[in-house]
Amino acid sequence: MLVGLGKTMLEFVLNSKQNLSPRKAMLETFILCLADCDFDFEEELCPILRCYLAPLVKLLVNCGEYKMQCFVLEAILHLEADNTSLNRVFQIWPDVKQAFLSCTFQDFNKGSSNMWVDINCGPRTVSVQYLNPQSQKTRSSVIIIDHHKVANAALEKRFAVVNRYLIEIENEMQVMDAHQTQLKTFEQQLSRLREYITKMISSQSLSSKNVSHSLSQMHELHRKLCDELDKLESSHKNDLDTDMKSARDKSFDVMRQFWAHERKQAFLKMNSAIQAMLLC
Numbered sequence: 001m002l003v004g005l006g007k008t009m010l011e012f013v014l015n016s017k018q019n020l021s022p023r024k025a026m027l028e029t030f031i032l033c034l035a036d037c038d039f040d041f042e043e044e045l046c047p048i049l050r051c052y053l054a055p056l057v058k059l060l061v062n063c064g065e066y067k068m069q070c071f072v073l074e075a076i077l078h079l080e081a082d083n084t085s086l087n088r089v090f091q092i093w094p095d096v097k098q099a100f101l102s103c104t105f106q107d108f109n110k111g112s113s114n115m116w117v118d119i120n121c122g123p124r125t126v127s128v129q130y131l132n133p134q135s136q137k138t139r140s141s142v143i144i145i146d147h148h149k150v151a152n153a154a155l156e157k158r159f160a161v162v163n164r165y166l167i168e169i170e171n172e173m174q175v176m177d178a179h180q181t182q183l184k185t186f187e188q189q190l191s192r193l194r195e196y197i198t199k200m201i202s203s204q205s206l207s208s209k210n211v212s213h214s215l216s217q218m219h220e221l222h223r224k225l226c227d228e229l230d231k232l233e234s235s236h237k238n239d240l241d242t243d244m245k246s247a248r249d250k251s252f253d254v255m256r257q258f259w260a261h262e263r264k265q266a267f268l269k270m271n272s273a274i275q276a277m278l279l280c
Contacts, residue, residue, distance in 0.1 A: 006030065010052045010075075013059075020065060027071040034075075187226075 009030045013023045059072050 006033070006049050007052075009033075010049065010056075014052070014055045020063070020068060024065075024068050024071060027068070027075060031071060031074050 009026055012018065013027045013030070015023070056072055056076050059068075063069060063072065
């Protein structure tokens with residue numbers, strides 16, 4: 001009964017005359033049913049349903065909808081994957097549910113009479129290999145997708161933009177530090193001048209009137225310098241806050257655009273690779 005139900009569900013999913021939304025819901029139900037089955041029963045059921053593997057692979061290439069691709073890939077893994085031999089595919093389809101499978105996917109069952117895809121998610125390449133359906137020992141094609149190298153180059157370019165903003169902020173901070181050092185030097189000079197005038201008064205070398213006038217001028221000059229210091233610090237603080245906020249917003253926007261672009265490119269490249277396998 002369940003075998004017949006599984007065939008009916010998959011035939012509905014593969015019927016291109018139906019709308020995508022109910023087909024997607026039906027495929028999700030099929031996957032949940034497989035996940036709830038006893039392991040022994042699933043071992044008996046899946047080989048019977050493997051005749052649907054080739055149509056599912058074509059659907060994976062042609063459906064063009066990300067969530068549907070996730071469900072189709074998960075169904076393929078249920079029907080074809082060996083629990084003890086699974087390779088990571090999350091980097092291309094990160095939303096694939098784990099169901100009863102282990103946390104890391106390795107590869108499709110090498111004993112399959114339909115296809116074998118070995119996705120090697122190394123630091124540079126993603127390789128896709130397709131076995132001749134008539135001869136498991138002969139590869140009819142080998143496709144190399146240099147995906148990670150392109151992603152790394154784009155990432156480095158965007159980090160360079162963010163780094164330039166950070167360098168500009170650092171330069172502004174150095175200028176502000178230089179102004180603060182200069183004003184501290186002025187304060188030290190004024191302090192020494194006050195000490196000198198105080199000593200002159202105590203020695204009565206100058207008239208009280210002249211000393212009083214000089215002290216007033218020194219106090220006024222000191223007050224102006226302190227005001228300038230406060231204005232300069234406030235101005236640079238506002239500029240620094242503005243620059244840091246602008247750099248942060250720009251860097252976040254750049255990274256959001258980058259990951260959206262890379263995700264789209266990954267789907268396009270994987271679809272092209274599987275399409276090429278089907279044409280061989």
